Amino acid sequence: MTAVQKRKIEGTIALTFSTLAAFMGLxxxxxxxxxxxxxxxKALNLSLFIHDPAPPxxxxxxxxxxxxxxLLITICATLIGVPIGVLGGTFLAEYARGKKIAxxxxxLADIMVSVPSIVIGTFIYAVLVLPLGHFNGWAGxxxxxxxxxxxxxxxxxxxxxxxxxxxREAAFALGAPYYKVITQVVYRGAATGILTGILLSxxxxxxxxxxxxxxxxxxxxFSLNMNQPISSxxxxxxxxxxxxxxxxxEQAWAAAFVITIFILIIxxxxxxxIRWRYR
Amino acid sequence: xxxxxxxxxxxxxxxxxxxxxxxxxxxIFIIGIIYVLISESSLxxxxxGIVKFLSSTEWNPVKExxxxxxxxxxxxxxxxxxxxxxxxxxxxxxxxxxxxxxxxLKGPIGVAIELLAAIPSIIYGMWGLFTLSPIMSSYVExxxxxxxxxxxxxxxxxxxxxxxxxxxxxxxxxxxxIIPFTASIARDSFNLTPxxxxxxxxxxxxxxxxxxxxxxxxxxxLGVFGGVVLSLGRALGETMAVAFVLGxxxxxxxxxxxxxxxxxxxxxxxxxxxDNDVYLSSLFYLALVLFVMSFITLAIAKFFLLKxxxxxxx
Numbered sequence: 001m002t003a004v005q006k007r008k009i010e011g012t013i014a015l016t017f018s019t020l021a022a023f024m025g026l027x028x029x030x031x032x033x034x035x036x037x038x039x040x041x042k043a044l045n046l047s048l049f050i051h052d053p054a055p056p057x058x059x060x061x062x063x064x065x066x067x068x069x070x071l072l073i074t075i076c077a078t079l080i081g082v083p084i085g086v087l088g089g090t091f092l093a094e095y096a097r098g099k100k101i102a103x104x105x106x107x108l109a110d111i112m113v114s115v116p117s118i119v120i121g122t123f124i125y126a127v128l129v130l131p132l133g134h135f136n137g138w139a140g141x142x143x144x145x146x147x148x149x150x151x152x153x154x155x156x157x158x159x160x161x162x163x164x165x166x167x168r169e170a171a172f173a174l175g176a177p178y179y180k181v182i183t184q185v186v187y188r189g190a191a192t193g194i195l196t197g198i199l200l201s202x203x204x205x206x207x208x209x210x211x212x213x214x215x216x217x218x219x220x221x222f223s224l225n226m227n228q229p230i231s232s233x234x235x236x237x238x239x240x241x242x243x244x245x246x247x248x249x250e251q252a253w254a255a256a257f258v259i260t261i262f263i264l265i266i267x268x269x270x271x272x273x274i275r276w277r278y279r
Numbered sequence: 280x281x282x283x284x285x286x287x288x289x290x291x292x293x294x295x296x297x298x299x300x301x302x303x304x305x306x307i308f309i310i311g312i313i314y315v316l317i318s319e320s321s322l323x324x325x326x327x328g329i330v331k332f333l334s335s336t337e338w339n340p341v342k343e344x345x346x347x348x349x350x351x352x353x354x355x356x357x358x359x360x361x362x363x364x365x366x367x368x369x370x371x372x373x374x375x376x377x378x379x380x381x382x383x384l385k386g387p388i389g390v391a392i393e394l395l396a397a398i399p400s401i402i403y404g405m406w407g408l409f410t411l412s413p414i415m416s417s418y419v420e421x422x423x424x425x426x427x428x429x430x431x432x433x434x435x436x437x438x439x440x441x442x443x444x445x446x447x448x449x450x451x452x453x454x455x456x457i458i459p460f461t462a463s464i465a466r467d468s469f470n471l472t473p474x475x476x477x478x479x480x481x482x483x484x485x486x487x488x489x490x491x492x493x494x495x496x497x498x499x500x501l502g503v504f505g506g507v508v509l510s511l512g513r514a515l516g517e518t519m520a521v522a523f524v525l526g527x528x529x530x531x532x533x534x535x536x537x538x539x540x541x542x543x544x545x546x547x548x549x550x551x552x553x554d555n556d557v558y559l560s561s562l563f564y565l566a567l568v569l570f571v572m573s574f575i576t577l578a579i580a581k582f583f584l585l586k587x588x589x590x591x592x593x
Contacts, residue, residue, distance in 0.1 A: 011488030015379055021371025022380070022388060025462065028455050029395045032406050039409075088302035095295045096302070107585075109305045111577045114509065115570070116516020118543050122550065122566040123312045126319045146308055153305065177288035178295070207399020210518040210543070214551045234401050241405045241523065249409070256402050267397040271390065
């Protein structure tokens, strides 16, 4: 065998392996998604959305409380997290642009994005659950918003930095103060990007379970009271999947299906917006 | 670039102050987390000290005697194994997407990998419990037991009944979870290799694999390494993907077919039901240990990624 042949064979083997690796990645995606869809659709029915859970072991019932609770927690987390994230990102990209403090906060935010979410849960437990003496929905929302803030902050910073500096200079030249330049020129230029960041951060927190386990906890009854324990889909999935009843497992699959589809749609939407806007 | 206006508009001052406050929340959270975790775990720190807590394998709520070693062992072992499975696959994916795939496949596979990253960890965990765990216990684990049974030392790794609820299954799920993170960072790093450099390698007769091995990989190693460390940080703190299939067993075992406990799994299972002060305080102590471990790892990852970024932008 000549040296050239040997090199060619070595190359073919290596490239075959990386092709196989890529298809293995795809295989897992199809396997997991397919499993969730097949089991989920089978268990999906109308009573899931309009009924509250039946007593343990009794067939039937639904997860209305969990759907509503999840929605409530996520909306509150968004209302807390998005303004802080967007304003914080504005500071980094505008007022503190190029300064050392902006760089430090930006790096710390990047680290915060990946900090274990369960640690944030324990932190909120100490701050918002222990003093009140009971689990409550607000604690869950705040825990999720802490996960959200660094994500929104970093995307806002990046998106604002993409707006050309000359655009700001043009506005300054007309005598506009900086806050007007930001709110009326820069935000408009970066609106789609910021919106995408917000969408992706919602997708990120909607599937979080760990920070809710001991903040908003769970509630087997329908409740809109954020001062009390409130049910969420993810914690319900954890409880039901680990539980002993087949009917629980089915409902866990259905809940998993709904939440996965919701998150994938938001993620795809976010990517489509980016593609459509930044081409 | 920043501008300084001579006469500051009062509204502008207020607005800049509000935005500054909003961005400082990130620092407040980090300091707050460290402060709160230390003060909540002070009882356990006093009782067990630092070295004794980290090196004790005891985890006994009844006798109120706690040590972190079993949890740290589980965390480190599952993370190590999952990286072992994930890194080759992730780099393979990155090579495929950047170099091998025809153009019409590059986009869809990239999107698919990112969708895999968007699936919440609880779905992975639940899928692991209902689908992967039975497959592991009835096919994969007996097979591994059979082929390793004659080999000394290796067979220790596969001792015991294959139940599917064990370190091996948890590591496999964890690796499926971190493959997309590692792959997308590796892909981004590969893409930064200038075409001119690759083309000059091709022009002296290098094969495609030789270009990948001798040009692209050395050129992007900083970024890839940063991505690997970032995935390591993620895997350390992952809770729900492993909580379903690891059992919650505070023992150090050599066999990968035994149940174990990680810091995150212990927190998820025991935090809400800790019924005395020392117990709860020890759990906060565990959370502190995890926070420090992952913060340091993530900081190292960020350091390498920044270094890579600076190198490429030159």
